Amino acid sequence: VSDLAAPPRGPRSWGWLNAVLALLLVLVVVCVVVLAVQGASALPGSTADEKRAQEYADVKAAARAETNAFLTVDYKNMDPLIAKVLAGSTGDFHSEYDRAKVNLKSIAEESRAESQGTIKSVGIGDIDGNSAIVFVAADSSVLNKDTNGQRKARYYRFQLNMVRKGDSWLTSKLQFVS
Amino acid sequence: VNAVTTPTPGTDEKVCPFCAETIKAAAIKCRYCQSDLTDEPAPAVEEPADDAVPEETGPEEAGPEEDGTEEDGTEEDGIAPPVATPLVSAGPTPGEARRPRPAAGALTGGSRSFLASGTLAAVLALLLVLAGVGLALLVRHDTSPTDGQAPNGQLTSVPARNAAMAAATQLTQQALSYQWSSLDQDTAAAEKVMTPGFRNQYVAAMGKVHDQTVKNQITLKATAVASSLVSLTPHEVKALVFVNQVTTAKGSSNQRLDQNRIVVTLTRQDGDWHVSKMDAF
Numbered sequence: 489v490s491d492l493a494a495p496p497r498g499p500r501s502w503g504w505l506n507a508v509l510a511l512l513l514v515l516v517v518v519c520v521v522v523l524a525v526q527g528a529s530a531l532p533g534s535t536a537d538e539k540r541a542q543e544y545a546d547v548k549a550a551a552r553a554e555t556n557a558f559l560t561v562d563y564k565n566m567d568p569l570i571a572k573v574l575a576g577s578t579g580d581f582h583s584e585y586d587r588a589k590v591n592l593k594s595i596a597e598e599s600r601a602e603s604q605g606t607i608k609s610v611g612i613g614d615i616d617g618n619s620a621i622v623f624v625a626a627d628s629s630v631l632n633k634d635t636n637g638q639r640k641a642r643y644y645r646f647q648l649n650m651v652r653k654g655d656s657w658l659t660s661k662l663q664f665v666s
Numbered sequence: 667v668n669a670v671t672t673p674t675p676g677t678d679e680k681v682c683p684f685c686a687e688t689i690k691a692a693a694i695k696c697r698y699c700q701s702d703l704t705d706e707p708a709p710a711v712e713e714p715a716d717d718a719v720p721e722e723t724g725p726e727e728a729g730p731e732e733d734g735t736e737e738d739g740t741e742e743d744g745i746a747p748p749v750a751t752p753l754v755s756a757g758p759t760p761g762e763a764r765r766p767r768p769a770a771g772a773l774t775g776g777s778r779s780f781l782a783s784g785t786l787a788a789v790l791a792l793l794l795v796l797a798g799v800g801l802a803l804l805v806r807h808d809t810s811p812t813d814g815q816a817p818n819g820q821l822t823s824v825p826a827r828n829a830a831m832a833a834a835t836q837l838t839q840q841a842l843s844y845q846w847s848s849l850d851q852d853t854a855a856a857e858k859v860m861t862p863g864f865r866n867q868y869v870a871a872m873g874k875v876h877d878q879t880v881k882n883q884i885t886l887k888a889t890a891v892a893s894s895l896v897s898l899t900p901h902e903v904k905a906l907v908f909v910n911q912v913t914t915a916k917g918s919s920n921q922r923l924d925q926n927r928i929v930v931t932l933t934r935q936d937g938d939w940h941v942s943k944m945d946a947f
Binding site: 502509512517611612613625645 | 781784800801804805816820831892893895896908925929947
């Protein structure tokens, strides 16, 4: 084959190969850098450890939300507050609270009770894939007809038993730690 | 090979535009007529020289040239035109203008010939393999199932979490318990499992109650009724501990019960957990 009849093969094919190699090299180096900086979180999907760490965060957030809902009282507007507690609960706690809700509402209205919770700390005692025991330190400031118009501080130690239902963690038991 | 009988210039040769003699392509002065050839048109871009990869020239050029073009003896790789070259005319045309062959290979070949060379390909391939191995190692490390540590630093292994909780329970109880009869030993033992910073706070606090404790024969007994992890990394434990602290004084049948909520921070020193902070609220 004449080198005029056909395009010169050597240099052009090396150029292409080199361009492809250089591009691949840049891609791989970028991946290495990203992975070195961000660790496994940069990988698609998640490792077992990543899932567990996410589980810890989810459980704590759910316990925090449920405790907050439990400590929030406003005698003028009890229904949505009660509904919020029920939405975050399941099992025994759900049925007990559901049974008590009429009573709760009338007591709150009668005593003109208001309460706002503050979560101080949340810790996980025990956890597996589907259940957890969570401890919550919380305060609330309470105002009712017996507090003479002043907010009184209350201090609580809670134990919440949580179970996973689908994507969310629900409280199946809520008790004071004495 | 008909190179001996045809006047067609080889790939490293050209025809002098002044005297029509065949001369070296790199020549800037004709060796026959002494004409200055530096003003020749630049080689066409679309016809790059394959000089960096002489081994790519193919089997047709296997036979060495035997004509007089290598009289000066500086170059032996003069390449005869391929056998099937009826299209090539004897006279130079602009399209045939050859890029001057570099006198010393890649040194004067410019960046273009190196960029399109097998050497670069080999270097790139080697770097690619190295980077690929690095990437594979990182992926393997990050997906290792026995790691026990999440990317955010949190330890997820159950034994590590249980050990940390046990340490938090034990160290909190120890720091918050003492007996008037063994006060100095109790505090000395507690100081051993504290970081220097927290030890200073502890010593100052105990200094304030020391005399009263001995005088009133006071005993403090702290019991952790619940222990849980706020966070756990290889270097630090943050634990929420619910502590019942019972205070007993001599001659009093009354006991005082304090139900405390404590976040204790432990840090690792020489492989063991030490109390570095304690917040009661």
